Amino acid sequence: MTEQQGTSDRQDTASSEREEGIRSFLAGALPATIAGLTDLVRIPSVSWSAFDPAHVAASAKAVAALFEATGVFDAVHIKQAVADPQSGELGQPAVLATRRARNGRPTVLLYAHHDVQPPGDDADWDSPPFEPTVRGDRLYGRGAADDKAGVVSHLAAVRALAHEYGDDLDLGLVLFIEGEEEFGSRSFADFLEQNRVALASDVIIVADSDNWNVDTPSLTISLRGNVTFKLTVETLEHASHSGMFGGAAPDAMMAMVRLLSTLHGPDGSVAVEGLTESGETVPDSPDAIADFTRDAALLPGVTPIGSGPLLARLWAKPAITITGIDAPSVANASNTLLPKVSVRLSARIAPGQDAREALAALEAHVHANVPFGAHVEISDTDGGQPFLVDTSGWAVTAAKKAMADGWGVEPMETGIGGSIPFIADLVRVFPDAQILVTGVEDPDTRAHSPNESLHLGVFKRAILTEALLLSRLAENRIPE
Structure with a gap:
């Protein structure tokens, strides 16, 4: 055996021991991790x-305290x-924390x-939101899932690194826990500009997506963009009697x-010229x-709309609601036009x-x-760009290997019908x-809806996956 081979074998043994230590630590810490998540959900x-x-503000303070307590970061700020x-x-x-x-x-x-x-009507929840x-x-x-479980999955992975490496951790870490993603990330662009140097990184893990099911992890590789606006139609100077003028005056x-009926074809497919499809390949799912x-x-008897493979309708084609x-x-209601x-x-x-091209197509169609001859106005426009992940990089390879090891099954590469602009x-x-777009959700999570929930098995495996990935990057074991 050469000296180089001996060194490599010792490094592999040490890495394997660290990963076993991470698994053991996370398993023992899981009850406390879940308890910490419940504190944030409250x-x-x-x-x-x-x-x-x-x-x-109280949530930000609680999150900052949790990450500061890990002792991993050089600085933690709100x-x-x-x-x-x-x-x-201000948003x-x-x-923001850095190491x-x-x-x-x-x-x-x-x-x-x-x-x-927002929780919506408490009466729609089986337990208080x-x-x-x-x-x-x-x-x-x-x-519980969207997205405080994402926050705590980062926290748990960082805690595992702190336990295994202590002061020997060489991996650089930046933590960015946003406070207004659900309200459009209005200050996001300015935040990036203000903190460009602190946020600079080689890999970005966005923990705000879902998984194929509770047993199979997913790496999200495509996201649809979005365009929204207020559309106003006017036909009369004032309301008129529907009996006196109905049948001749267009209300x-x-x-x-x-x-609105012109926006879709007979099968429900979008019928706006200029809105395109990505043409990406989707998994075959019988x-x-x-x-x-x-x-x-x-509901019983209601059928899906659109044409082509169902997953293509959700990931690769436009939708209008x-x-x-x-x-x-x-x-x-009164009897008026x-x-x-x-x-x-x-x-x-x-x-x-x-x-912007999509907005122009929608405006032209309207x-x-x-x-x-109705008068129309389009106002309050907003938009976000879609996204396609470059899957050729070493980080994708490393993430998929960590998912396979953390879940025990090979991950899926999936698209998401939603948007993360x-x-x-x-x-x-x-x-x-x-x-890397990852997450802790699954098809039964019901994010944004009443009875949102987190599958605790998914949570456990997602944490392990991230901890393994970060540990391997800390060991500088980057795939060729």
């Missing part, structure tokens, strides 16, 4: 403007950036968010319904329709299409299909960083 950190920002450049309004507080890399090791940025969606409750193998509560509701029908909670409408309620109606239009755009900002500011 903080109603809703970042929407109609909710008390003091709760988001920071805010500008959300509205015109008014100077919600985020946590300098040593001896040529890479730096890894760990992203998650500590804010949550901010009182974390374990039923079976799931933890229920708003933010705004009729015009709006006719206009149970896709049945699984989707169950997971999406379709009307998410809100301003019109009289049924209880307040409505002069004006507004809706909120939300479009998901396929990877590969620019959000103006080309206005019925009865800030990833495009990360790519813009840090073009050389490799981005």
Whole structure:
């Protein structure tokens, strides 16, 4: 045996022992890890403007204290950036922590968010939304999965590194726990600019996605973008009697319904010229329709819309949804022709299409299909870019190997129908960083909905996966 071979064997033995130590530590710490997560879930950190920002501030303070207690980071700060450049309004507080890399090791940025969606009607929950409750193998509560479990998965992995390496940890770490992801990440771009040097990293782990199922991990490699706007249709100067003028005068509701009906074809496929498809290959899943029908909670007899492979409809094609409408309620309806109606239009755009191009296509379609000479206005526009992961980098290879070792099965490469627009900002500011989109959710998580929950087995395996990945990067074992 050569001296070089002997050194390599000793390094492999030491690495194997460290990984066994990490597994043992995480298993023993799991009850305390779950307890820490429940403490965070109890903080109603809703970042929407109609909710008390003091709760988001309290959540940021709690998160900062948890990471500072690990002893791993050189500095831990709570920071805010500008959300509205015109008014100077600040966004919600985020946590930023840094540890300098040593001896040529890479730096890894760990992203998650500590804010949550509004709970909705408490009556729709089987247990109070901010009182974390374990039923079976799931933890229920708003933010239990999205995304306080992402925060705590980072925390648990960092704790494992601290236990195994102590002062010998050479891996660089940056922690960025955002405070307003659920409210559009309005200050995200300014935060990146303010903290560009501190956030610079070789690998970025975004823990805010889902898994194929509770037994199979996923690495998210594509995300749809989004375009939203308020669409207003006017046909009359004022409301008119529906008996006296109905049948000849076009009311705004009729015009709006006719206009919205042009957005989709007979099978429900998007029918807006200029909205493109990505053409990406999707996994062959013979149970896709049945699984989707169950997971999406379709009523008996209701069938999926669109054409082509179902997963392509969700990952690789555009979608348009009307998410809100301003019109009289049924209880307040009177026999009048409505002069004006507004809706909120939300479009998901396929990877590969620019959000500005998609907005232009939607605007052109609206103006080309206005019925009865109605007046239309498009306002309050917003958009986020789609994203495709470059799977050729060493970080993807390392992440998939860690997933296979942490879960005991090979991971899937999947797309997501939803959007995480800030990833495009990360790519813009840090073009050389490799981005890994992971997460702790599964098809039954119900993120954003009543009875959101976290599968505790998924949580355990996701933590182990991240700890193994970080340990291997700390050992500088980067795949060729």
